[in-house]
Amino acid sequence: MHLIAIDDDFDAWRAAALDALAQGLAPESVDWRTSQVEPALFDEAAPSAKVAEAPQIRVSRELASLLKDAAHFRDARRWSFLYRVLWRWSRGDRAVASPADEDGARLYKMAKAVRRAQHDMIAYVRFRQRDASLGAPEYVAWYEPDHDVLAWGAEHFAARMGRSTWLIATPDGAAMFDGARLKLERRRALASEHAVDTPDAAEALWMTYYRSIFNPARLNESALEQHMPVRFWKGLPEGALIPKLVSDARGGARRVAQAKSVGALGGKAVQVEADEAQPERDAPTSLDTCRRCDLWRNATQAVRGAGPADARIMLLGEQPGDQEDLKGEPFVGPAGQLLDDAMRQAGVPREQVYLTNAVKHFKWEPRGKRRLHKTPAQQEVEACSYWLEQELHDIGARVIVTLGATALAALFGRRATLSAHVGRVVPYRDKLVVATYHPSYALRQNDEAARDRTVAAIVEALEKARELIGK
Numbered sequence: 001m002h003l004i005a006i007d008d009d010f011d012a013w014r015a016a017a018l019d020a021l022a023q024g025l026a027p028e029s030v031d032w033r034t035s036q037v038e039p040a041l042f043d044e045a046a047p048s049a050k051v052a053e054a055p056q057i058r059v060s061r062e063l064a065s066l067l068k069d070a071a072h073f074r075d076a077r078r079w080s081f082l083y084r085v086l087w088r089w090s091r092g093d094r095a096v097a098s099p100a101d102e103d104g105a106r107l108y109k110m111a112k113a114v115r116r117a118q119h120d121m122i123a124y125v126r127f128r129q130r131d132a133s134l135g136a137p138e139y140v141a142w143y144e145p146d147h148d149v150l151a152w153g154a155e156h157f158a159a160r161m162g163r164s165t166w167l168i169a170t171p172d173g174a175a176m177f178d179g180a181r182l183k184l185e186r187r188r189a190l191a192s193e194h195a196v197d198t199p200d201a202a203e204a205l206w207m208t209y210y211r212s213i214f215n216p217a218r219l220n221e222s223a224l225e226q227h228m229p230v231r232f233w234k235g236l237p238e239g240a241l242i243p244k245l246v247s248d249a250r251g252g253a254r255r256v257a258q259a260k261s262v263g264a265l266g267g268k269a270v271q272v273e274a275d276e277a278q279p280e281r282d283a284p285t286s287l288d289t290c291r292r293c294d295l296w297r298n299a300t301q302a303v304r305g306a307g308p309a310d311a312r313i314m315l316l317g318e319q320p321g322d323q324e325d326l327k328g329e330p331f332v333g334p335a336g337q338l339l340d341d342a343m344r345q346a347g348v349p350r351e352q353v354y355l356t357n358a359v360k361h362f363k364w365e366p367r368g369k370r371r372l373h374k375t376p377a378q379q380e381v382e383a384c385s386y387w388l389e390q391e392l393h394d395i396g397a398r399v400i401v402t403l404g405a406t407a408l409a410a411l412f413g414r415r416a417t418l419s420a421h422v423g424r425v426v427p428y429r430d431k432l433v434v435a436t437y438h439p440s441y442a443l444r445q446n447d448e449a450a451r452d453r454t455v456a457a458i459v460e461a462l463e464k465a466r467e468l469i470g471k
Ligand code: URA
Pocket: 317, 318, 319, 320, 321, 324, 329, 330, 331, 332, 333, 335, 336, 357, 440
């Protein structure tokens, strides 16, 4: 039996697998072990001599992507399984890449589960905003992915959350973004003797996270002890914090414990350089980093308009909702479904219109676990008109259908009332505006007949827009 010890990541496995193939090691003769000490995910993989000597196996693009995704599947036996797949392929057995094959089916299933975990991570990570006086990270999130997708998810958020600073902690590690750079740390094995004695960067991240979520007002000591038995506290990085946090809470501390403790964490917080942290109030270069108002702070991402640049109809909504905020696309939630229906009825294909919102960030307030829509203030609408102006310029739409009062006010100001404009066609610069209700208004109506009338008015406005562009 050949023992191959690798770091627990795809690149390390690939290098060792190519080497094993070059030596002709059959899968059943190899015992794959992962080393205890895991590298930081973004460390440069040191090119080993073995890789240079190893033969290049040509795999199909499909198989390469399956192997890469399946490598993040949580199963200690995955490296030996992936080697069997590669071995069979290298022997000319192409069936291994087919879902009809037993190994192929398992490979597809693993890759699919990982892709789902990636999707879930984007959909379900919830950042909490920390008290601004605490400095970076401004947002923290705790997430337990089904598979090892932290690095993937972190890159996604780094690309979408502008320059805000954040930390995502998971049971296996943490990702921290300082507004410019992403850093990932694996959490070291809890059993490691060093875990308590030599705090490292990963533990510092972990403690920052733990302090930030610890809320004495909601402390339930027995639940805490059940969840993390006292005898384990010593071995856990956050264990050292618990007695102090609990006693603060018992003492009736009203403020969340983070307010005291994070401030004392000398030198551990990520420093964001002053010019990087400077809000782009006046001339933002990109919507993703827009700071013209404060709505970006609580939104997952800015939601830009979508549709062809040569669309002749523009639909203007109010602001992204909960689902739009998570997906980064306009009108994909319940209001979007109602709108899709209305567009079908009016013979206006969604692919031919440009959909956007007066405000590009989701404004909400917490209600239990839910994020409840909050109407944007006119100041926020005006701040965001910078982006709407660009869309009006770039998208040569002849007709704009405004959905609801906020969209109407975004073009004509606060005094333009919806009741006075519904169903009317009004000139706006070189365009025509058709004002109608917002689909959410229809969704909120309990009375079926009233709801039907609202939907009919939306359909009518869309039909009018279609006629105005001569279709
Ligand atoms: N409501 C809007 O106004 N816009 C969206 O994108 C979704 C819901």
